[in-house]
Amino acid sequence: MALSLLASLFLLLVVQSGDSANVPAIFIFGDSLSDSGNNNYIPTLAKSNYPPYGIDFPLGPTGRFSNGKLVVDILAEMLGLPYAPPFSDPSTMNNLQILQGVNYASATAGVLDETGKQYMGSIPFNRQIDDFQQTVSRIYTLFGQNTTAMNAYISKALMMVSIGSNDYLNNYLRPDIYSTSTQYTPLAFSNLLVQQIAQQLLALYNMGARKFVVYSLGPIGCTPNQLVGQSCADKVNQMVLLFNSALRSLIIDLNLHLPGVDFAYADAYGIITDILVSPNSYGFSVTWQGCCGAGNLQWNCIAGTAPCNNRNSYIFWDSLHPTEAVNRVVAQRSFAGPPSDIYPFNIQQLASI
Structure with missing residues (x-):
């Protein structure tokens, strides 16, 4: 009883102090674009807990695949929340901070369980959802097994989803390891992924989640890894656009047919393409x-x-x-951007619902 009272008081302080009172927590699902250190604690070749990663992050190399903050870190700051700790850290589930969010993202993870297997040990989206279920059970205990209070809390929490790039980079585009490119046309594969995502988002909904931000894939054909000379790999980007189109249609459909839910589709592809087309206007030269x-x-x-x-x-x-x-531009435009950046409402608007 004392523990649940402490948790309730803690949650009250969170709601009163956060910039967006309607978002007490942020729960993060995805891959290396969102991984805050989960891969540090699992046997995998995909790690970034060493310099020069994290050179500009306040805590140094933490397992983030960037020089500094990720999009989800910057969005947490904008929402008045702390950085969500990695679920795989043994101390996370014993900390009341889980009431302000948890990060489940894992580098090389995909929508499909098999994706990224060549790196060993990543945590696919399905397992991330299982980990969220463990968190929900823990929160249920912290709330003194008060189902009404817990459901009210979960319904206000923000679910951040950014996944699918590895299903191309570390699956479909690796015919030396995977057979998917011979089994599926690009259109069929995109539909396969989005059908799977539909079931995964529904699983989160059935656990009480009601506020979602789902990011499109970026133009992965324009990453240095995929370039053809100094030109984007158009064939790869066309595959991505098929996926993004199907994903956007799914989000519209879920908003129409799932009671009480609010999904936002964030167009990472469009935002990053803008940067690539006009880098100087954003302060980039390389x-x-x-x-x-x-x-x-x-x-x-x-x-x-x-x-x-x-x-x-x-x-x-x-x-x-x-x-x-770049992460800061993506975060700012998805937080307060117009419908062309994030549809049908931005994160700031979603937070006020």
């Missing part, structure tokens, strides 16, 4: 090269290497992931 010294064929930063000094001038940090400067 478009096709990663800052941290990774070669285009080696996607990750080489441990101990010195990165570029003018990091705010670079779009890409390594050969796949953006710099904090």
Whole structure:
């Protein structure tokens, strides 16, 4: 009883102090674009808990695949919330901070369970949802097994979903390892992924989630890892656009047919394409090269290497992931942007619902 009272008082303080009183917590699902350190605690080759990763992050290398903050970190700041701790950290579930959010994202993870298997040990979306279920059970205990209070809390929490890039980069586009490109046309594969995402989002809904922000895939054909000379791999981007179109249609359909739910579709593809087309207008001068010294064929930063000094001038940090400067643009435009950036409402509007 004392513990549940403490949790209730803690939640009251969170709601009163946060910039958006209707968002007491942020729960994060995804891949390396959102991973805040989950892969540190699992046996996998996909890790970034070493320098020069984190060179501009206040805590140094934490497992974030960037020089500094991720989009989800910046959005947490905008919502008046702390950075959501990684679920895989053994201390996370014993901390009352879970009432302000948890990060389940895992580098190389995909919509499909098999995606990224060549790196071993990543946490696919289905397992991330299982981990969220554990968190919900823990919160239920903290609320003194008060179902009404817990459901009210979960319904106000924000679910952030950004996943699917690895289903292309580390599945469909790797015919040496996976057979998906021979089994499915690009259109059929995009439909397969979005049908799976529909079931995964429904699982979160059935656990009480009601506020969602779902990000499209970015133009992964324009990452240094995928470039053809100094041009984007159009074939790859066309695949991504098929996926994004189906995902946007799904979000519209879920808003129409799921009672009490509010989904927002954030167009990361459009936002990052704007940056790539007009880099100077955003303060960027280096478009096709990663800052941290990774070669285009080696996607990750080489441990101990010195990165570029003018990091705010670079779009890409390594050969796949953006710099904090780009993450800040994506966060700001999805937080307060027009319907062309995030539809049918932005995060600031979603928070006020």
